Amino acid sequence: xxxxxxxxxxxxxxxxxxxxxxxxxxxxxxxxxxxxxxxxxxxxxxxxxxxxxxxxxxxxxxxxxxxxxxxxxxxxxxxxxxxxxxxxxxxxxxxxxxxxxxxxxxxxxxxxxxxxxxxxxxxxxxxxxxxxxxxxxxxxxxxxxxxxxxxxxxxxxxxxxxxxxxxxxxxxxxxxxxxxxxxxxxxxxxxxxxxxxxxxxxxxxxxxxxxxxxxxxxxxxxxxxxxxxxxxxxxxxxxxxxxxxxxxxxxxxxxxxxxxxxxxxxxxxxxxxxxxxxxxxxxxxxxxxxxxxxxxxxxxxxxxxxxxxxxxxxxxxxxxxxxxxxxxxxxxxxxxxxxxxxxxxxxxxxxxxxxxxxxxxxxxxxxxxxxxxxxxxxxxxxxxxxxxxxxxxxxxxxxxxxxxxxxxxxxxxxxxx
Numbered sequence: 001x002x003x004x005x006x007x008x009x010x011x012x013x014x015x016x017x018x019x020x021x022x023x024x025x026x027x028x029x030x031x032x033x034x035x036x037x038x039x040x041x042x043x044x045x046x047x048x049x050x051x052x053x054x055x056x057x058x059x060x061x062x063x064x065x066x067x068x069x070x071x072x073x074x075x076x077x078x079x080x081x082x083x084x085x086x087x088x089x090x091x092x093x094x095x096x097x098x099x100x101x102x103x104x105x106x107x108x109x110x111x112x113x114x115x116x117x118x119x120x121x122x123x124x125x126x127x128x129x130x131x132x133x134x135x136x137x138x139x140x141x142x143x144x145x146x147x148x149x150x151x152x153x154x155x156x157x158x159x160x161x162x163x164x165x166x167x168x169x170x171x172x173x174x175x176x177x178x179x180x181x182x183x184x185x186x187x188x189x190x191x192x193x194x195x196x197x198x199x200x201x202x203x204x205x206x207x208x209x210x211x212x213x214x215x216x217x218x219x220x221x222x223x224x225x226x227x228x229x230x231x232x233x234x235x236x237x238x239x240x241x242x243x244x245x246x247x248x249x250x251x252x253x254x255x256x257x258x259x260x261x262x263x264x265x266x267x268x269x270x271x272x273x274x275x276x277x278x279x280x281x282x283x284x285x286x287x288x289x290x291x292x293x294x295x296x297x298x299x300x301x302x303x304x305x306x307x308x309x310x311x312x313x314x315x316x317x318x319x320x321x322x323x324x325x326x327x328x329x330x331x332x333x334x335x336x337x338x339x340x341x342x343x344x345x346x347x348x349x350x351x352x353x354x355x356x357x358x359x360x361x362x363x364x365x366x367x368x369x370x371x372x373x374x375x376x377x378x379x380x381x382x383x384x385x386x387x388x389x390x391x392x393x394x395x396x397x398x399x400x401x402x403x404x405x406x407x408x409x410x411x412x413x414x415x416x417x
Contacts, residue, residue, distance in 0.1 A: 058305075059235070059306070061414070061415060064362045064391065065410060065412075067120055067124065068125030068408075068409055070125050071128075072084075074400075081133050085398060086405055089101075089377035090166050091379050099114065099115055099173065100164070100394060101164035105146055106143065106158070107147075108399065110143040110144060113134055116132075122386055144156060144157065162178055163230055163231040167237060168235065170237075172194070179228075188204065203274070207220075207250070220250050221250075222244070223248070223249060226245040226246040226254070229243060229299055232302050235305075235306060240269075241265060241266065241302060241310070243265045247263060251264070255283065257287070257288045260284045262348050264342070265277065276341040278340070279340070279342050279353055280334065281358065285318060287316075287318045288318070289319045293320065294317075295316070296317055297314060297328070300376045310333070313331055314330045329364040329372060335356060335357045339355060369408075371404060374396045376394065377393060377396075378391065379394075391409070394406070
């Protein structure tokens with residue numbers, strides 16, 4: 001859930017079911033054609049240095065050491081677009097290219113992603129530069145409409161984009177959208193080429209789709225604005241994973257200051273088949289809100305370490321009596337190895353199961369930053385000169401003047417053997 005946002009729409013029910021990774025050939029052909037043509041944007045040159053790392057490599061997470069912070073001003077413009085709402089980030093080591101997705105529901109500018117240049121080392125985080133912007137296209141080749149446009153035309157879907165990932169095998173881009181119950185749009189997972197053109201989609205689990213009893217007393221499926229927040233490929237690209245931000249209606253209440261809850265993780269193979277779902281225990285909200293004020297906690301992103309371990313980003317927003325929000329951000333290491341596959345469970349409320357294991361890696365509030373904002377994205381970065389992995393987090397400013405777009409860089413020491 002994003003505080004300070006006006007809720008808008010996302011996704012059309014009855015998505016095209018996936019011809020997905022098989023369609024990667026189309027993405028490759030489009031990208032090859034793109035490479036043969038002159039680009040308008042600055043090109044990324046892959047370094048010959050080993051510091052960029054390799055896609056598919058196995059990683060190990062021990063201690064995270066904070067390197068530094070950079071911010072983008074809230075009035076930042078790039079090619080007549082307002083840079084903000086950055087809810088996801090990813091890095092391609094083969095091209096040394098960063099991408100950041102905006103969750104602008106086409107209200108300021110059409111649904112889009114940015115490319116950028118991040119300059120940091122073990123000593124400091126020096127700069128962030130936006131270098132390109134690309135509009136996502138719907139299957140018919142048109143831009144995603146905003147809510148007003150959709151209301152007038154009843155065509156297309158209103159997107160609420162959250163997570164973005166490079167496919168390690170094809171270099172195409174995968175992204176998620178949250179859906180909108182008020183517009184009867186289910187969440188979606190889609191694939192695009194590097195020009196933003198639609199390539200394919202994955203089905204979402206039936207349990208995620210909205211439904212309710214005829215009298216409206218019993219709801220099932222996703223809760224509005226707290227759905228497909230996270231996604232990640234296994235390092236070898238064999239599997240694709242997604243994470244819900246919070247509980248489905250049938251799985252129980254969402255987290256409160258007194259109790260936690262369960263969100264579902266989903267595992268796909270490259271054909272788009274849903275192999276498994278796992279229950280992730282979301283913490284209780286870490287602080288109580290002011291009287292009559294809001295608070296929530298949920299998963300804001302996931303990042304694969306290997307094919308069964310992940311870094312999970314939990315983000316809580318707690319509103320004080322004066323209306324101001326405080327953010328509580330934690331990074332957990334999660335393992336699905338011993339977890340129950342709950343794919344065929346109609347509900348988690350009355351079922352017995354083993355959730356994924358989790359252990360705290362870092363509580364970002366212990367860093368005592370001048371401001372810790374609405375962190376929603378996490379990505380591996382290039383290898384550091386000391387041989388360690390790097391990690392970058394990004395915050396979504398919600399196009400809100402009281403918030404900031406911040407980038408946080410970390411040195412990742414491997415776990416002790």
